[in-house]
Amino acid sequence: MIRTLATSFIAMMAATAVTADDLTVYSAGPKPLSAALAEAFTAKTGIAVNLFQSTSGKVMARYEAEKANPQADVLISASWGHAITLSAAGELLPYASENAMTVPDSLKTEDYVAQGAAAIAMVYNTTLDMPAPAEWSDLTDEAYKDMVTMPDPAASGAALSLVQGLASQDGDAAWQLISDLKANGMIVPGANAAALNPVLSGARGVVFGAVDYIAIGQKAAGEAIEVVYPESGTVLAPRPIMIPASTDQADEAKQFMDFVLSEEGQALVADRMILPARTDVKAKRPGWDELALIDFDYVKAAAEAEATIDAFTAATE
Amino acid sequence: MRSQRRLSKSMMPISAHKPSGGVLRASLFLATMGFAFVVVALPILAVILFAIFPKLNELSFIGPFSNLGPHLNDPRLLQAVFNSVTLALSVCALSTALAVSAALLRIKLGRRGAIWDVLFLVPFLVPPFTGAFAWIQLGQRNGFIEQLLGFNLSAMLYSFFGIVVVMALNLFPVVYFTTSSALQIVGQRYDEVARVFGATSVRRLFRIVLPLVGTAIVSSNLLVFIMTVEEFGTAEILGRRADIDFVVTYIHEKLSDWPIDLPGASVLSLILIAIALCAYYLHLRLTKQVTTSVDEVQSQGRKSQLGTVGTTISHIALGGLAFVAVALPLLSILLSAMMQRMSGGLVWSNLNFNAFIALFTTHEDALSAIATSLHLATVTALITVTIGILAAFFIVRWRSVLSDPLDFLLTLPNALPAMTLAVGLILVWNQAFWPWTPYNTWWVMLLAYTCIMLPYPVRMITSTLRQLPMSMQDAAVVYGASDLGVILRVNGPALLGVSVASGFIVFSIASRELVTSLLLTPPGFETVSTFVFHQFDQGSVNTAMAMSLVSVLISGGFIALANYLNSLRPEKGH
Structure with a gap:
C-alpha cells in the first residue's frame, strides 16, 4: 500500500509537470491524426503539445465547462456547426493563415478554417x-x-x-x-x-x-x-480548427494552425483518408474534382x- | 491517559448506541465528513448551482432560475422519467430474483462455491458499453447466434424487455455479493432450529432466511435502482434502437449533441437526484421494517451442506447463470476481437489472434493504458473501502443527527450521471482562485473515481454492520476497547469479507470506467476505457474488443489472486 501511494505521488509529480508554456490542443478523433500532427509540430517547432483527445461533443462540453478558467489554445471539432456557433458568439480569435491560400472559400472564414473534410x-x-x-x-x-x-x-x-x-x-x-x-x-x-x-x-x-x-x-x-x-x-462535413479568443498562447496556436495547413500537415490529414482542406495537396481517396457537391449556406x-x-x-x- | 479515560467510562453505565465523546472519534468524524464534503458534496453542489445559475461556468450568477421553467415543462421529460423509473424497478426485480436464488445456492456450497464468487464479478469488469455491443453481436440479424444456430434475438434485444435483461445480467452481482455475505453472517442456526421443529423448506425460506437478510436485499436494491437510472451505455445503445427515451440519455444528448446545453443537463440531473431521494427514503422505511440482527456471528460454513446430488444441481444452476451472464458476453467479445473483418463472418479463415498481438506490438500506448487503469483502480479501491468502513460506523453505530444525511450524501454519486459529475468537478476545480488544483493532473481522475465509487463500499458495509450483533461491541467497550479497537479488532474480522468484496467491486468498475474519463482525462493521459473507445470510434472494432478482453483478464486475474490469498488466511476460532 505504501508503494502504491508512493507511485501515486510520483504520478502526480509527473502529471503536474504540464507547464503553462505548452500548447493545449483539444481535438475530436481520429486519434492517430491528432497525435501525428502534435508530434510533427513539436518536432518542427520545439513547442510541446498537451493533447486532449475525445469526441466532438465532449471537446465542446469541456470547453464550455472550463469557461471560468479556459485551458484550450486550439480546438479541432468534426462538426462545422460548432465553429459557426462559437464564431457567432464572438469567442474565436480571428486568424488568416498564409497556408490557407488554396483552401476553398467555403471551408474558411476569418475565424476558423477546415483541417480537412x-x-x-x-x-x-x-x-x-x-x-x-x-x-x-x-x-x-x-x-x-x-x-x-x-x-x-x-x-x-x-x-x-x-x-x-x-x-x-x-x-x-x-x-x-x-x-x-x-x-x-x-x-x-x-x-x-x-x-x-x-x-x-x-x-x-x-x-x-x-x-x-x-x-x-x-x-x-x-x-x-x-x-x-x-x-x-x-x-462535405468539414473539420474546423479554431483558436479560442481566451488563449494566452495566441502565437503558438497560430503556428499550430499554420502547421496543420502546411503541406506536411495536410499530408498527415490525407494519410487518414480524410480529404485535405487544401486543393493542391493530393488526396488518397476521391478528391475535390471527383465529388459532386451540393452547394448550400453553412451559416444559414x-x-x-x-x-x-x-x-x-x-x-x- | 487514554486508558484512564476509558477506565472511568467503563465504570459508568454506558450504552454504545448513544454517541459518546472522545478526541479520536471526533477527529475520525471530522475526517470522514471533511472527505465526504470535498469529494462528493462540492461537485454535486456545483451541479445544483449550475442548474440554478445558467452562467455559472463563466463564474457569473445572472439569471437565477431562468432555466428551470422551460426544462421542467418539456413534454419529453415526463415520458423519460416514467421510462427510467419503470426500467429501474424492473431491473431491481429481475436482479433480485437472479441474485437471491444464486446466493442461496452458493451459500450451501461452502468453500467449494468460491469459484462462483469470482465468476460473478466478471459482469462488473465488462464496461456496459462493450457488454451491450457484445449482446448485439450475438443477437442481431446475421449475428453470431444466427450464424451458428440459425435464429436471431433482435426482436427481443431491441425492446424494453431486452434492456431489462441485459442490465439485470450486468447488475445482479451487486445484490448477489451483499446477500451472500449477509447469509454467511446469519449462518444456518435459525434455519436448523426451524427444520428441527418441522417447518417446510418454503416456509423456512420466507419466514426465516429471507427476513434475516432483508436489510442486505433492500440496501443492495437501492444501489441497483440508482445505478439503472444513471447507467448510460446500455440505455443508449439498445434504447436508441428500441426508440425508448430515458432521463440519462436525454442528459447525455444535452451534454454532447448540438447545441450543447450544460445548464440544461444540470437541471435534468436534479430530477435524477430527486428520483434517488425518493428511492432512498423508501429504502429507509423498508430497512426499518426489515432490519434484524443476530446475537452472534456465525462461523463460515466450510463444508458443503448438501449431498452429492444437491451439490451437483446447485453447481449446474449457478453454471447456467454464469453461462448467460458471463460466458456468452465474453465469448462474443472474444469472437469480435478475433474476427479480422467484421463483414467476413464466423469462418476459420477470418479468425485469428492478430488483434491481440498488435495490441502488444504496434499499440505502444495499450500497455501504459492498462497500467494507468490498474493503478487508479487499486488506489480508488483502498481509499473508498477505508472511508466506507469509517462512514458505516458513523451511519450505523455512532449515530448523530448527521448520520442519515451522510448516508444519503455518500449514495448520491450513484444517482448522478457520471458525465454530470465530471462537469461538476470541472466547475469546482478549474478555478483560478485555488492556489493548487488537482485539475488536469492524475489527481482529478482519482477524485472523480473516488466520488463515483464511494456508494458501493458504503452501502455494502453499512448493511452488513447493521446485522452484526451489538453485544460484542458493547462487551468490548465495557472492557475498555477504544474506537479504533472496536473497528479493527471487534467488528473488523466480521466486516473483512464484505470489505474485501466491496473493494473488488470498486476495483472492477474503476478499472473500466469510461464516461468521466472521456471528459476529464488530463492531456496525454489514457485509460483502458478511453483506449477502447477511441479504437471503436475509428472503426477498429477488433482492437477495441481485444483490449477489453485483455483488461477483463488482467483485472479478473488480480481479483482471483487476491481472493486466493484471502482464503489462505487462517480463520479465527478454528
Whole structure:
C-alpha cells in the first residue's frame, strides 16, 4: 500500500509537470491524426503539445465547462456547426493563415478554417443479396426493406450536414425522402459508428449518410463494403480548427494552425483518408474534382439547425 | 491517559448506541465528513448551482432560475422519467430474483462455491458499453447466434424487455455479493432450529432466511435502482434502437449533441437526484421494517451442506447463470476481437489472434493504458473501502443527527450521471482562485473515481454492520476497547469479507470506467476505457474488443489472486 501511494505521488509529480508554456490542443478523433500532427509540430517547432483527445461533443462540453478558467489554445471539432456557433458568439480569435491560400472559400472564414473534410456517402455490404445502390432515393426501394441505417443528425454533425444539404437542394422532397426511408424500415441507431457497425456485420445492408473516410479505411483493411457518392450530389462535413479568443498562447496556436495547413500537415490529414482542406495537396481517396457537391449556406443552415433536427425527428416518427 | 479515560467510562453505565465523546472519534468524524464534503458534496453542489445559475461556468450568477421553467415543462421529460423509473424497478426485480436464488445456492456450497464468487464479478469488469455491443453481436440479424444456430434475438434485444435483461445480467452481482455475505453472517442456526421443529423448506425460506437478510436485499436494491437510472451505455445503445427515451440519455444528448446545453443537463440531473431521494427514503422505511440482527456471528460454513446430488444441481444452476451472464458476453467479445473483418463472418479463415498481438506490438500506448487503469483502480479501491468502513460506523453505530444525511450524501454519486459529475468537478476545480488544483493532473481522475465509487463500499458495509450483533461491541467497550479497537479488532474480522468484496467491486468498475474519463482525462493521459473507445470510434472494432478482453483478464486475474490469498488466511476460532 505504501508503494502504491508512493507511485501515486510520483504520478502526480509527473502529471503536474504540464507547464503553462505548452500548447493545449483539444481535438475530436481520429486519434492517430491528432497525435501525428502534435508530434510533427513539436518536432518542427520545439513547442510541446498537451493533447486532449475525445469526441466532438465532449471537446465542446469541456470547453464550455472550463469557461471560468479556459485551458484550450486550439480546438479541432468534426462538426462545422460548432465553429459557426462559437464564431457567432464572438469567442474565436480571428486568424488568416498564409497556408490557407488554396483552401476553398467555403471551408474558411476569418475565424476558423477546415483541417480537412469528410464527404458523406452511402456505404453498403457487398456480401448480402441486395442490389448496389447509386442514388439516395434508391434506398426507398423494396429491395432495401429493413436494410438501411442512418446516423442520427442530433449526434453526428456529418449526418446533420447531409440533411441540411438535401433540404436546401430539394426542399420538401428531402423530408419526403426521409419519411419514405423510415417507412422502408430505416433505423437511426446513434452516432456514426453505431450506424456503420450493423452494416459491417451484415445485420443491415447500407448506411444512408456515412462518414466516408472511416469506411474507406475499413475497405482498405479488407472489409466487404463499397462506398458510393450519389451523382445527384452529396455534402462535405468539414473539420474546423479554431483558436479560442481566451488563449494566452495566441502565437503558438497560430503556428499550430499554420502547421496543420502546411503541406506536411495536410499530408498527415490525407494519410487518414480524410480529404485535405487544401486543393493542391493530393488526396488518397476521391478528391475535390471527383465529388459532386451540393452547394448550400453553412451559416444559414447552422442558424436553423435546431429546426432541421426537429423536422428530421418529425419525418422519422 | 487514554486508558484512564476509558477506565472511568467503563465504570459508568454506558450504552454504545448513544454517541459518546472522545478526541479520536471526533477527529475520525471530522475526517470522514471533511472527505465526504470535498469529494462528493462540492461537485454535486456545483451541479445544483449550475442548474440554478445558467452562467455559472463563466463564474457569473445572472439569471437565477431562468432555466428551470422551460426544462421542467418539456413534454419529453415526463415520458423519460416514467421510462427510467419503470426500467429501474424492473431491473431491481429481475436482479433480485437472479441474485437471491444464486446466493442461496452458493451459500450451501461452502468453500467449494468460491469459484462462483469470482465468476460473478466478471459482469462488473465488462464496461456496459462493450457488454451491450457484445449482446448485439450475438443477437442481431446475421449475428453470431444466427450464424451458428440459425435464429436471431433482435426482436427481443431491441425492446424494453431486452434492456431489462441485459442490465439485470450486468447488475445482479451487486445484490448477489451483499446477500451472500449477509447469509454467511446469519449462518444456518435459525434455519436448523426451524427444520428441527418441522417447518417446510418454503416456509423456512420466507419466514426465516429471507427476513434475516432483508436489510442486505433492500440496501443492495437501492444501489441497483440508482445505478439503472444513471447507467448510460446500455440505455443508449439498445434504447436508441428500441426508440425508448430515458432521463440519462436525454442528459447525455444535452451534454454532447448540438447545441450543447450544460445548464440544461444540470437541471435534468436534479430530477435524477430527486428520483434517488425518493428511492432512498423508501429504502429507509423498508430497512426499518426489515432490519434484524443476530446475537452472534456465525462461523463460515466450510463444508458443503448438501449431498452429492444437491451439490451437483446447485453447481449446474449457478453454471447456467454464469453461462448467460458471463460466458456468452465474453465469448462474443472474444469472437469480435478475433474476427479480422467484421463483414467476413464466423469462418476459420477470418479468425485469428492478430488483434491481440498488435495490441502488444504496434499499440505502444495499450500497455501504459492498462497500467494507468490498474493503478487508479487499486488506489480508488483502498481509499473508498477505508472511508466506507469509517462512514458505516458513523451511519450505523455512532449515530448523530448527521448520520442519515451522510448516508444519503455518500449514495448520491450513484444517482448522478457520471458525465454530470465530471462537469461538476470541472466547475469546482478549474478555478483560478485555488492556489493548487488537482485539475488536469492524475489527481482529478482519482477524485472523480473516488466520488463515483464511494456508494458501493458504503452501502455494502453499512448493511452488513447493521446485522452484526451489538453485544460484542458493547462487551468490548465495557472492557475498555477504544474506537479504533472496536473497528479493527471487534467488528473488523466480521466486516473483512464484505470489505474485501466491496473493494473488488470498486476495483472492477474503476478499472473500466469510461464516461468521466472521456471528459476529464488530463492531456496525454489514457485509460483502458478511453483506449477502447477511441479504437471503436475509428472503426477498429477488433482492437477495441481485444483490449477489453485483455483488461477483463488482467483485472479478473488480480481479483482471483487476491481472493486466493484471502482464503489462505487462517480463520479465527478454528
